[in-house]
Amino acid sequence: MANLLQFLIPKDKKFFPLLEKSSNNLVAVSKVLYELLTTASLEKRRELTREIERLEHVGDNITHEIVHELSLTFITPFDREDIHALTSALDDIVDYIYGSSKRIETYKVEIISTEIIKLAELIEKAAIELNGAIIALKNMKNVNKIKEASVKIHSIENHADDIFDMAVARLFDEEKDAIKIIKMKEILSVLETATDKCEDAANVIESIIVKNA
Amino acid sequence: MANLLQFLIPKDKKFFPLLEKSSNNLVAVSKVLYELLTTASLEKRRELTREIERLEHVGDNITHEIVHELSLTFITPFDREDIHALTSALDDIVDYIYGSSKRIETYKVEIISTEIIKLAELIEKAAIELNGAIIALKNMKNVNKIKEASVKIHSIENHADDIFDMAVARLFDEEKDAIKIIKMKEILSVLETATDKCEDAANVIESIIVKNA
Amino acid sequence: MANLLQFLIPKDKKFFPLLEKSSNNLVAVSKVLYELLTTASLEKRRELTREIERLEHVGDNITHEIVHELSLTFITPFDREDIHALTSALDDIVDYIYGSSKRIETYKVEIISTEIIKLAELIEKAAIELNGAIIALKNMKNVNKIKEASVKIHSIENHADDIFDMAVARLFDEEKDAIKIIKMKEILSVLETATDKCEDAANVIESIIVKNA
Numbered sequence: 001m002a003n004l005l006q007f008l009i010p011k012d013k014k015f016f017p018l019l020e021k022s023s024n025n026l027v028a029v030s031k032v033l034y035e036l037l038t039t040a041s042l043e044k045r046r047e048l049t050r051e052i053e054r055l056e057h058v059g060d061n062i063t064h065e066i067v068h069e070l071s072l073t074f075i076t077p078f079d080r081e082d083i084h085a086l087t088s089a090l091d092d093i094v095d096y097i098y099g100s101s102k103r104i105e106t107y108k109v110e111i112i113s114t115e116i117i118k119l120a121e122l123i124e125k126a127a128i129e130l131n132g133a134i135i136a137l138k139n140m141k142n143v144n145k146i147k148e149a150s151v152k153i154h155s156i157e158n159h160a161d162d163i164f165d166m167a168v169a170r171l172f173d174e175e176k177d178a179i180k181i182i183k184m185k186e187i188l189s190v191l192e193t194a195t196d197k198c199e200d201a202a203n204v205i206e207s208i209i210v211k212n213a
Numbered sequence: 214m215a216n217l218l219q220f221l222i223p224k225d226k227k228f229f230p231l232l233e234k235s236s237n238n239l240v241a242v243s244k245v246l247y248e249l250l251t252t253a254s255l256e257k258r259r260e261l262t263r264e265i266e267r268l269e270h271v272g273d274n275i276t277h278e279i280v281h282e283l284s285l286t287f288i289t290p291f292d293r294e295d296i297h298a299l300t301s302a303l304d305d306i307v308d309y310i311y312g313s314s315k316r317i318e319t320y321k322v323e324i325i326s327t328e329i330i331k332l333a334e335l336i337e338k339a340a341i342e343l344n345g346a347i348i349a350l351k352n353m354k355n356v357n358k359i360k361e362a363s364v365k366i367h368s369i370e371n372h373a374d375d376i377f378d379m380a381v382a383r384l385f386d387e388e389k390d391a392i393k394i395i396k397m398k399e400i401l402s403v404l405e406t407a408t409d410k411c412e413d414a415a416n417v418i419e420s421i422i423v424k425n426a
Numbered sequence: 427m428a429n430l431l432q433f434l435i436p437k438d439k440k441f442f443p444l445l446e447k448s449s450n451n452l453v454a455v456s457k458v459l460y461e462l463l464t465t466a467s468l469e470k471r472r473e474l475t476r477e478i479e480r481l482e483h484v485g486d487n488i489t490h491e492i493v494h495e496l497s498l499t500f501i502t503p504f505d506r507e508d509i510h511a512l513t514s515a516l517d518d519i520v521d522y523i524y525g526s527s528k529r530i531e532t533y534k535v536e537i538i539s540t541e542i543i544k545l546a547e548l549i550e551k552a553a554i555e556l557n558g559a560i561i562a563l564k565n566m567k568n569v570n571k572i573k574e575a576s577v578k579i580h581s582i583e584n585h586a587d588d589i590f591d592m593a594v595a596r597l598f599d600e601e602k603d604a605i606k607i608i609k610m611k612e613i614l615s616v617l618e619t620a621t622d623k624c625e626d627a628a629n630v631i632e633s634i635i636v637k638n639a
Binding site: 168 | 605
């Protein structure tokens with residue numbers, strides 16, 4: 001399969017560039033989120049929230065383009081279900097990042113806890129690893145690099161789980177205002193789900209590797 | 214494919230009638246929900262809640278019938294995954310409508326906010342568009358009508374998103390009782406998810422069009 | 427198909443043993459949950475929470491093994507999508523059981539309501555039925571036994587729904603502390619979702635039966 005794949009790849013001018021575009025956009029969104037959470041200026045925060053919104057639309061368009069191409073293309077560089085699943089996972093991560101920024105705005109959250117910043121940091125790290133794995137997927141040469149990225153993403157997701165658990169425990173211990181608990185717990189949960197979706201994307205990439213290696 | 218499809222369709226006595234039955238039922242449920250939310254009589258509201266419950270069971274049975282037929286039928290009018298996905302999406306919409314009525318009852322909500330009524334109105338509109346698209350799907354002639362319905366459903370879903378965001382922002386601004394926030398936020402969220410599921414159904418219909426046009 | 431299947435089965439040394447291992451593990455987890463919820467000793471409860479955590483990891487490894495085997499195996503005893511869906515459903519049930527025990531610990535819940543214990547009892551019953559159905563699936567002889575198990579699981583899920591609804595209604599009626607409502611509602615919801623996932627697994631098993639009977 002690997003040889004056949006390498007033979008087919010030069011002809012694939014569609015899916016790899018689009019997937020790379022999608023994961024580049026994901027990295028961009030994750031960087032804006034981190035910036036938004038660490039800026040002291042509320043004015044700047046508002047701007048960055050609009051920027052995430054804009055990038056979410058960009059991501060949506062890339063997703064639609066891939067889904068449309070999939071419906072038109074008979075031969076794909078790897079299983080069409082895998083392309084679809086990877087595309088959806090990348091789209092989901094961006095959606096959850098956008099969801100967290102939207103809630104911070106809607107809920108008028110002013111103080112950003114260290115755990116929220118830590119989760120955003122982990123999402124950015126996972127996005128960079130995903131992006132590297134997707135670029136490496138293009139020539140299927142650097143299988144080890146892809147596997148390493150995948151291992152790192154699983155460990156990032158475990159780390160995010162622990163941070164989420166501790167943050168929720170601390171929230172119930174320290175915060176006595178139920179309305180604030182509702183808001184903060186949901187933001188933490190949306191960010192933690194973003195790292196779950198990074199793991200979903202890594203699982204798809206792993207399964208592509210297994211089938212084509 | 215279109216010709217082959219038109220050749221096959223006269224033989225399809227199973228899936229189109231069942232899908233239409235399912236989307237007719239969806240329209241019926243969405244109308245009862247709107248009635249329930251706008252009636253002043255608590256007695257009438259209780260009756261309509263039971264009626265939604267009954268129609269949800271009707272929908273369940275149609276869904277089971279389609280899934281059962283799918284497992285027995287080798288040649289389907291379009292991809293079996295698409296029939297399955299469309300069936301599930303229609304079933305999900307009805308489930309979320311039922312879920313909203315059940316919560317209004319369980320949570321003993323007496324005052325229905327304008328945003329809740331607006332969301333129910335949008336769900337009914339989307340249901341009617343879906344129903345029209347599914348009827349048009351049967352003869353594959355009126356592709357433009359199907360595309361228009363799909364565009365309308367996407368715009369309905371965007372509108373529902375905005376209403377949900379504004380309703381939640383207003384809830385946190387005006388309501389100081391955390392228990393009421395929990396109840397209202399969940400009902401709004403269930404209704405908004407119903408419009409997401411309408412969009413899922415529209416996406417499946419679009420992909421059927423693309424593959425068979 | 428049934429004959430072909432019976433011809434193929436003696437060669438399947440992979441999937442049936444692994445699925446059985448997975449459903450055995452599920453039964454074990456569900457028993458520990460019930461024990462955890464009914465013990466009076468907080469010390470013992472802590473131990474059993476760790477035990478569920480350990481079994482969740484065991485389940486994860488079985489799941490990864492099945493997914494890995496699926497990617498390597500060309501001929502499977504039944505549709506690979508069905509093996510994958512059944513594996514995921516079993517994995518999800520264990521995840522939700524683990525999720526409930528983790529929340530009881532994180533939220534420092536001391537008093538376990540009768541509804542929570544009742545839901546855990548239903549999960550254990552459904553797990554035992556699933557386990558029996560999966561063992562019976564191996565030789566495809568006892569189709570009636572599988573169908574009976576499936577009917578029981580559907581009825582267990584309906585029962586769990588009713589208990590959940592009543593528990594949430596009672597919670598809003600009796601509990602005036604919003605923070606406690608948040609905690610208890612979420613634990614009830616996670617347990618109820620575990621029974622939904624049991625139903626998902628039963629649905630996959632039913633569809634396997636229909637296709638191969």
